[in-house]
Amino acid sequence: MPHIAVIGAGQAGASLVARLRTKGFDGEITLIGAEPVPPYQRPPLSKKFLLGEMAEERLYLRPAAWYAENGITLRMGDAVEALMPAAREIVLGGEVLHYDQLALTTGALPRHLPAAIGGDLGNVFGVRNLADIEIMAPHVRPGARALIIGGGYIGLEAAAVAASKGVQVTLIEMAPRILQRVAAAETSDYFRALHQANGVTILESTGLERLLGDRDVTGAVLSDGTHLDVDFVVVGTGILPDEGLAEDAGLRIENGIACDAQCRTSDAAIWAAGDCASFPWRGGRLRLESVQNAIDMAECAADNMLGLERDYDPKPWFWSDQYDVKLQIAGLNTGYDRLVTRRDDKGARSHWYFAGDQLLAVDAMNDPRGYMVGKRLIDAGRTADPARIADPSVDLKELMKG
Template identity: 60%
Template sequence: MQKLVIAGGGQAGFALAAKARSLCPDSEITLICEEPDLPYQRPPLSKKYLRNEMAREQLYLRPEGYYTDQGITLIRGHSARKIDRDAKRLLLDNQAFAYDQLALTTGARPRRLPPAVGGDLPGVYYLRNVQDVDRMAPEFQAGRRVLVIGGGYIGLEAAAVAANSDLSVTLVEMAPRILQRVAAPETSDFFRTLHWTRGVDIREGIGLDRLERDKTITARFSDGTAQEVDFVIVGIGIEPNDALARDAGLPCDGGIVVDKYGRTSDRNIWAAGDCTRLPYRENMIRLESVQNAIDQAEAVAANMLGQETDYVPNPWFWSDQFDVKLQIAGLNTGYDRVVVRQAARGGQSNWYFQGERLLAVDAMNDPRGYMIGKRLIEAGRSPEQAQVSDPDADLKALL
């Protein structure tokens, strides 16, 4: 009987355990969760859960009885501390588990402001898990002032929820524009305008010097200005939880390095999800998305049980801000041209090309553009750019 141990109870860990059970009814599966909650979905945390539109139990991927019924041993509230590769044992803070195959689905953690800058002050929040949102939620009272640090998707989503809750919202981004790391200027322009029209004060090209706490928080910025706020949300990216692998001598490079099967340099240790650095086209990348966490984890589960199937990502992402749904297909790395297509009712899609090759699509309230772009990318086909930009052209004809 195969002993499969999974370290990490997020989306990837759950998907891996469920897939392994469906493929091998006789395997002994142990899923180790650092958090006390049942495995849950994270995307609603910065959206519906923060808006109090979703109960905690609705976050759970499955009820508690599922794990018993499936014969999955669920360990909650304990962290994996060390891998003994020679003995093939995973050591927790209070016990140890022998394994035949070990999967690391340890996820990622928020990048924090240094304590010297005020990153640990009361009233400064980071958003990654359900406990973070529970601590932050009482701050969302109409009329209060919030500073959001970071103009990526997490920061913009938090800013949108705060503005919809009638808070006074300021967002600062150190880069020259919001979403600079992940999107073209055309996408940045769309969301900057969206937030401005909803009352969010976006300030770009401004860094944070420090936070000071008295009765309220004073934020001092790199341009010499200062602002008094009631609380702060920090959204400046995430870092992979790869220390467990690194301490065990496994190669890590901004994430746990895996091959096309999801295997590390140790043939009995695998990894999936946000913690991994994986092959994609000619590069090694890290994908921070639910889609990759699920798909990669399911591929790893099959390969752990004897298959040798390449995992080929088909990246897609989404973000909800105010009444706009952003859907992203593909990766825009290396693009040299963006073709903008206007859609019905104020929607828009931005199509990324490298030469004549379609790389990615950002679709804002344009589900048709997203679905057709996604199908083209997955099929390795590239449309004529003139057709894409023509609002009268039938997108379906591109297929």
């Protein structure tokens, strides 16, 4: 009986094994994960779970019993020791597993602070997995003082939750503005003002010199010489593709595990999907870090493992919840040269990115209609008249008819 093994039990791995069964694969499936719990959602970790509004079991993508009912063997809490593509073997827990096909859905690893500047002190937290949040949660309490390092979405979401719990929050960002890598200055301005209105101190063009403390962190010295007293630190400086196992096995690496258009790696029996994988896109290579990409790319890989031979055509979308604002993003703004802003009298706002006359992406803040219309246009390869977008008297649905 053919055996498909999947290394990495996050959103991508869980989506891939479910797709295999949905598409009729009746061989053996083994899903291997380093964490001791079934696959779970990561986005709520730094939001509802940290706020105490969601129980751990509600994070699970499927009940543990579902995997057994569908003939999927879970190997949780097992870190793979070696991958040997020539023999089609995986070594874990002193055991050798043979596979006929393998999928790598290993996700990404958080960037850590170097020990030389205090990154090994106690109460310095990441926000990548369930264990990180469980350890951090007791420290997120009224009156505590937190330093958050990094002004991307990870850092901003952590800041929003901490401030909502009464923590005194200082957020630092080395770049000239928050969200500089991913959004226009207008979106940065919107979220800077939102956080400042909720009591967060945001320091841009400011880095970390070092953390202070003997065992646990007690303070921080910033790049401008400022000294802060802190009770805990959240490191939100981004993630890196978890490509080490693939690299050691001799697979091609290029901004993650390099795949072809059908999610196949440089080894014909090995596929990859999710945060760890890059794929051909517009003459270059792209790696996306999102739930949407994890699901869609994993399902494409599963289809191609079963011989369907379809290319992966991403339709990027993202979201972020901060305080009472839901940010929804459609498309990718790479290469934009013009931004159009739309506002209404109810507080909805959206930023529309254009390259020439072509609509590339939309940032929608509490504007679900703007997001929906923008996404449909972008997914269809269509565009819209910027002047009509900016005019609040124009019904956005009319743009779909243009």
